[in-house]
Amino acid sequence: MELKQPDYSIQYDPGTATVICRGALRLDGLEAYRPVLDILENAAAETTALTVDLQELEFLNSSGISMLSMFVVRLRQRGMAQLTFKGSAKIVWQTRSLKNLQRLMPSIALVLA
Amino acid sequence: MRDPQSLPDPKAIPDPTKLIAENAQLRQQVAALEQSNRDLQIALETTAIHGDCIENELQSTLSLYRRQQRRLQTVLRQVAQQKRDLEWVLQTTIEHSTVIENELFTANERLVLEADRQRNAGQKLQVLLETITREREDLEHVLRLIIEHGDAMIEQLYTQATEAGARASVDALTSVANRRRFDEYLAEQWQTRGNRSESLALVMVDVDSFKPYNDVLGHVAGDVCLQQVALTIAQVARSSSDLVARYGGEEFAVLLPRATLQQAELVGTRIRQAVLDQGLPHPRSVVGPCVTVSVGVAALVPASHVNPLVLIDWADQALYAAKQQGRDRVVVADEGTTATFTLRPAINFG
Numbered sequence: 248m249e250l251k252q253p254d255y256s257i258q259y260d261p262g263t264a265t266v267i268c269r270g271a272l273r274l275d276g277l278e279a280y281r282p283v284l285d286i287l288e289n290a291a292a293e294t295t296a297l298t299v300d301l302q303e304l305e306f307l308n309s310s311g312i313s314m315l316s317m318f319v320v321r322l323r324q325r326g327m328a329q330l331t332f333k334g335s336a337k338i339v340w341q342t343r344s345l346k347n348l349q350r351l352m353p354s355i356a357l358v359l360a
Numbered sequence: 361m362r363d364p365q366s367l368p369d370p371k372a373i374p375d376p377t378k379l380i381a382e383n384a385q386l387r388q389q390v391a392a393l394e395q396s397n398r399d400l401q402i403a404l405e406t407t408a409i410h411g412d413c414i415e416n417e418l419q420s421t422l423s424l425y426r427r428q429q430r431r432l433q434t435v436l437r438q439v440a441q442q443k444r445d446l447e448w449v450l451q452t453t454i455e456h457s458t459v460i461e462n463e464l465f466t467a468n469e470r471l472v473l474e475a476d477r478q479r480n481a482g483q484k485l486q487v488l489l490e491t492i493t494r495e496r497e498d499l500e501h502v503l504r505l506i507i508e509h510g511d512a513m514i515e516q517l518y519t520q521a522t523e524a525g526a527r528a529s530v531d532a533l534t535s536v537a538n539r540r541r542f543d544e545y546l547a548e549q550w551q552t553r554g555n556r557s558e559s560l561a562l563v564m565v566d567v568d569s570f571k572p573y574n575d576v577l578g579h580v581a582g583d584v585c586l587q588q589v590a591l592t593i594a595q596v597a598r599s600s601s602d603l604v605a606r607y608g609g610e611e612f613a614v615l616l617p618r619a620t621l622q623q624a625e626l627v628g629t630r631i632r633q634a635v636l637d638q639g640l641p642h643p644r645s646v647v648g649p650c651v652t653v654s655v656g657v658a659a660l661v662p663a664s665h666v667n668p669l670v671l672i673d674w675a676d677q678a679l680y681a682a683k684q685q686g687r688d689r690v691v692v693a694d695e696g697t698t699a700t701f702t703l704r705p706a707i708n709f710g
Contacts, residue, residue, distance in 0.1 A: 339513075339516035344505060
């Protein structure tokens with residue numbers, strides 16, 4: 248499962264059960280984010296402990312954070328055992344928005360490197 | 361009283377006295393009997409009268425009883441009728457009650473079912489309400505998250521833009537303004553000072569014998585030298601409106617809004633002295649043992665129809681003159697140092 252575009256890439260590593268997002272996600276609207284959401288949900292369906300690595304994702308627009316919110320809510324409803332977000336303390340939006348995702352699912356583990 | 365058939369035969373009566381006595385006795389007996397008869401008669405009459413009375417009373421009583429009996433019979437009939445009515449009513453009531461009871465039972469069953477249905481509906485509504493409440497909370501969280509995310513992204517972009525803008529305006533080596541920023545500021549000030557008929561001065565500074573410095577000490581030392589000179593110039597610059605820029609290579613420019621030629625010359629002099637005072641060793645300088653600078657100064661009142669490059673040209677010519685005159689000195693642009701003198705220098709301005 249992989250998406251590769253000039254601006255960004257989304258890659259699932261089954262070995263570490265990690266979805267790695269890189270670059271700048273500036274897709275237009277939730278529908279455009281459907282392929283990204285599909286990768287995340289398919290990855291979540293394969294494991295009980297999923298990690299989403301955003302450390303190299305410099306930019307994420309509002310539709311993107313909405314997509315992440317939707318993903319988190321669905322996992323919570325499904326009773327996902329463990330979800331971890333890895334972020335970068337150097338990227339402003341990650342220091343704020345990833346913490347806010349914990350409001351939707353308090354069991355989310357957040358690692359800001 | 362003696363029966364007359366039993367009287368003795370008179371021929372046989374022996375004694376008249378005795379007979380008389382017997383007669384008297386008999387008379388007494390008759391009298392007694394008559395009295396008794398009268399008494400009996402009276403008693404009989406009394407009894408008869410009494411019987412009549414009793415009979416009358418009995419008759420009256422009987423009549424009364426009969427009337428009462430008739431009334432009672434009437435009452436009895438009424439009671440019987442009432443009883444039948446009551447029985448009918450009772451039966452009707454019983455039947456009605458049965459119907460009512462059945463209806464009530466049916467209604468009760470319906471109510472129980474309805475209550476169950478309502479309870480189930482209530483439970484479903486409760487679940488629905490909880491779901492909706494949770495979803496509403498989620499939406500509120502998501503909304504807040506999106507808003508805060510938008511703020512964070514804008515802040516991140518603003519910071520990046522500011523940093524990029526700063527990088528675009530600052531010379532990476534010396535941290536003073538770069539050439540692009542100098543050109544922008546010159547254009548701004550040219551217009552502003554021209555509109556207000558105020559002077560604009562430019563001090564051009566060039567490090568003397570910089571190429572030999574680089575050749576001998578290396579480019580790293582050359583970079584440090586330029587950083588030191590830039591810092592020294594920046595410290596001498598008068599105010600926040602003055603702009604120190606790296607004009608190119610080892611050449612720096614200081615733009616001084618509202619400064620007269622004399623004031624600009626003073627700034628140039630201070631810069632030259634401050635650099636000299638740094639005492640940076642220069643083993644290959646043609647001037648002396650330390651790093652020195654040559655300074656050219658120009659000032660004028662900008663005019664909208666004149667190209668701002670004129671001011672640079674003047675200051676540059678003055679700088680060239682300083683170099684020609686032996687370096688490590690300040691030369692002010694005037695008619696003697698500028699080849700083309702097309703504008704009135706701001707020597708006496710302000």
